[in-house]
Amino acid sequence: MTLLFLIYGLITGSFLNVLVFRLPLGENIAFPSSRCNECGKRLKPAHLIPVVSYMYLKGKCGYCGKRISPQYPIVELANGILYALIYLRFGWSAQSVVFAIAASLFIVIGILDFRYQDIFNVTIWFGLFLSALYLAYQQVNHGKAAENILSGAAGFGLIALVIIITRGGMGWGDAWLLLIIGMLLGPQLTAFAFFIASIAGGMVGTYLLVSRKMGRRDSVPFGPFLILGFYVALLIGKEAVGAYLSAF
Numbered sequence: 017m018t019l020l021f022l023i024y025g026l027i028t029g030s031f032l033n034v035l036v037f038r039l040p041l042g043e044n045i046a047f048p049s050s051r052c053n054e055c056g057k058r059l060k061p062a063h064l065i066p067v068v069s070y071m072y073l074k075g076k077c078g079y080c081g082k083r084i085s086p087q088y089p090i091v092e093l094a095n096g097i098l099y100a101l102i103y104l105r106f107g108w109s110a111q112s113v114v115f116a117i118a119a120s121l122f123i124v125i126g127i128l129d130f131r132y133q134d135i136f137n138v139t140i141w142f143g144l145f146l147s148a149l150y151l152a153y154q155q156v157n158h159g160k161a162a163e164n165i166l167s168g169a170a171g172f173g174l175i176a177l178v179i180i181i182t183r184g185g186m187g188w189g190d191a192w193l194l195l196i197i198g199m200l201l202g203p204q205l206t207a208f209a210f211f212i213a214s215i216a217g218g219m220v221g222t223y224l225l226v227s228r229k230m231g232r233r234d235s236v237p238f239g240p241f242l243i244l245g246f247y248v249a250l251l252i253g254k255e256a257v258g259a260y261l262s263a264f
């Protein structure tokens with residue numbers, strides 16, 4: 017069953033690649049079918065097998081020989097591994113389905129934010145819809161949606177405060193993103209995700225400043241770090257928070 021989740025994740029991953037390339041261009045995401053970005057030739061079904069076809073074609077287009085971005089197999093593999101880990105953690109459950117969809121959405125948001133320093137509205141709307149659906153399910157089955165809504169609102173407020181104080185250290189996209197993460201994860205795991213994001217973002221930012229790859233006025237997009245925090249909190253957050261709390 018884990019293998020099935022892995023394979024399903026790989027296949028979904030190749031759709032994510034299409035989204036990442038077509039969303040910023042405002043292109044139709046279902047049509048036309050996959051083509052080589054260089055020569056425009058339609059890809060054969062055999063070229064669409066995730067990861068395997070990239071390795072078989074040695075990272076080049078089967079028609080014109082142009083290099084294909086390694087982003088394709090990396091996204092497919094990352095999505096497949098996340099699906100497998102989510103299954104191992106949450107089993108065959110509604111949670112697994114929601115978290116797998118969220119994991120995929122966050123791959124798209126993370127790459128787009130990294131590339132364009134922007135979190136696209138359509139991805140935010142989808143995330144809000146998904147988390148609202150999840151909370152409705154949680155409320156009906158366990159009656160505990162309120163604390164998740166509060167953690168999302170607190171996360172949104174925290175980043176809004178940072179935006180107002182630093183005048184642009186973070187963006188409103190980050191605030192919406194943490195709202196979604198808060199609604200999905202609840203108070204403890206959201207705090208943990210934010211903690212991981214801040215540490216990772218701080219380390220990378222310091223490295224870029226010290227190595228002079230970035231000036232003082234440049235900013236690093238925070239979205240990818242929030243997303244890293246989400247993955248870590250989702251997969252090992254409960255144990256980490258538990259160990260931390262029992263240490264006191």
Ligand SMILES: [Zn+2]
Nearest residue numbers: 052055077080
């Ligand atoms: Zn080509």
